[in-house]
Amino acid sequence: MAAAVPLSIDVVSDVVCPWCFIGKRRLEAAIASVPDVPVAVRWRPFLLDPSIPPGGLDRQEYMRQKFGDRDLAASHDRLTEMGRAEGAPYRFDLIKRSPNTIDAHRVVRWASEAGHEDAMVERLFTDYFVNGRDVGNHEILADAAESVGLDRTTTLRRLSTPYDRAAVEAEIAAAQRIGVTGVPCFIIGNKYGVVGAQTADILAGAIRKAAEERAVAPA
16 A cells, blocks of 8 residues: 655745744644644745845844834743743844844755755754854854754855855745745645644644545545
8 A cells, every 4th residue: 555645734934033933843743743644844945034134134233223122022031931831942142143044045955955854944943043053154054054964065165156046035936926924834735824833733733624635635
């Protein structure tokens, strides 16, 4: 008997989106709760702020320009509390740079080609939100790539060129064309879209519904 074809779950996300880190944890819990449904998760790129220059910006200055003098401590405290409950231990106090993430998405793409996509996404979330590393920095990206099994020298060489930049930008544009304006956005079975870091129960319900509908669809 042939193995069931996995249900596709495309996650449109940015590695500097705090809700995307929580969304990853909730998706993992959702998948674990429907063990009879085989899935294939693919991480798709998105830029929370395309205006950030390639070298990134000082975090405090960027936040001041974006939000004015508004005190962000309360929202950070809420996210920190939620993250702790979900297994995403945020350390916003360690973040010093707001990076442009196009190169981080390129590295995720290369990790995907080598079968290490989820590990790469996990590493980048951890680098940025837990350890405060600048995930726009090529050396830090090369370290992350090496940690999941990619060749560090090759990664640095690729990052020094436009290699795969156009492909990543095309994916971002495609997400925008289908109406993705915020992340995380989970596209389940190429049919259902779940927007935001919804609970594991909601995600599991959407996975189950997509799997059931696929099972009864005419061949």
